[in-house]
Amino acid sequence: MPERRPRKDAARNRTAALAAADTLFSRSRSPEDVTMADIAAAAGVGKATLFRAFGDRTGLIHALCETRLEAIRAAVEEGPPPLGPGAQPVERVPAVLDAVLCFKLDNRHLALALEGTGGDSPYRTNHYERWHALLKDLLEQTPGPTGDADFTAHALLAATRADLVEHLTGEKRLSRDELRGRLAAFTARVIGGPARPEPSTGSR
Numbered sequence: 001m002p003e004r005r006p007r008k009d010a011a012r013n014r015t016a017a018l019a020a021a022d023t024l025f026s027r028s029r030s031p032e033d034v035t036m037a038d039i040a041a042a043a044g045v046g047k048a049t050l051f052r053a054f055g056d057r058t059g060l061i062h063a064l065c066e067t068r069l070e071a072i073r074a075a076v077e078e079g080p081p082p083l084g085p086g087a088q089p090v091e092r093v094p095a096v097l098d099a100v101l102c103f104k105l106d107n108r109h110l111a112l113a114l115e116g117t118g119g120d121s122p123y124r125t126n127h128y129e130r131w132h133a134l135l136k137d138l139l140e141q142t143p144g145p146t147g148d149a150d151f152t153a154h155a156l157l158a159a160t161r162a163d164l165v166e167h168l169t170g171e172k173r174l175s176r177d178e179l180r181g182r183l184a185a186f187t188a189r190v191i192g193g194p195a196r197p198e199p200s201t202g203s204r
Contacts, residue, residue, distance in 0.1 A: 004184040014053050018064050022110070024053075025064075030114035036060070061113050062125060069127050070108055072099050076134065082198060089138040090193035093156070094184050096138070098197045100131060100160045101183055105169070105176055106122065111162035123154075131157060142191050159183055 019041035023183045024034045036057050040047045054060035081087030082095040115122045122128060135153035158164075158185070168174045174182070180197040188195040 010053070013043070013045045013049050015043060017050055017053060017060065018067055021060055021064050022068075025109045025113055026107075028109055029058070031109045031116060034113070061110070065107075065110060065114050065125075065127060068110065069103065072103060073130075075099070087142045090143075090191060093135060093138050093142065093191055094187040094193055095198060096131065096135060097156055097160060097183060097187055098180055100157070101165065101180060104160055104162050104165045108162065108166060108169075110168060115162050126148070128157070139191065152190065156187060159186060 001030065017039060021034070021039045024038055024042055025031060028034050036047055036050050039060065040050050043050075050060065054063055060137050075083050076099070078084060078107075082091040083099055087095065114125065135156060136149045139152050141147035165179070168179055169176075184197045185195045187193070
């Protein structure tokens with residue numbers, strides 16, 4: 001049997017819940033402060049509706065993150081180089097890492113919430129596995145002593161972790177441009193290539 005389309009009210013409730021969660025996470029002092037009850041109230045739906053749509057709080061956070069990442073994913077898959085196809089790996093690797101970093105900067109509390117979703121490992125999320133697979137593939141095509149492409153991809157992505165970004169921009173008071181520049185320089189030391197990030201308007 002063909003899969004049934006969700007009812008219009010279910011799709012509308014899902015959209016409202018994601019929009020409400022987005023607003024609450026962006027305004028919260030800490031991502032742990034945002035509860036399913038808060039999201040349900042802000043979206044004007046019942047808690048049971050949220051649990052039916054997303055399973056639990058972790059599922060909702062993952063869904064919101066995937067929605068926010070659509071623009072970056074499209075740019076990586078179909079956009080112009082160096083982020084999109086066509087650039088040499090030595091140029092594309094730092095562009096991908098810069099896009100991930102900018103996403104974490106622009107969606108700080110959402111990214112922190114995603115990395116802090118209980119026992120659900122951040123390394124097993126769909127978006128992390130996609131970034132790792134892409135970087136691993138690019139690193140395997142990169143000339144020079146990059147070593148183990150699998151490990152190097154993990155190590156480079158570790159430099160974009162939301163908790164590290166929060167620490168560096170908070171306690172260390174690094175600006176957005178300073179952090180992007182340091183990531184580009186670090187990546188260049190690991191794989192070679194440009195030591196300065198391309199201009200970016202952010203991930204939104």
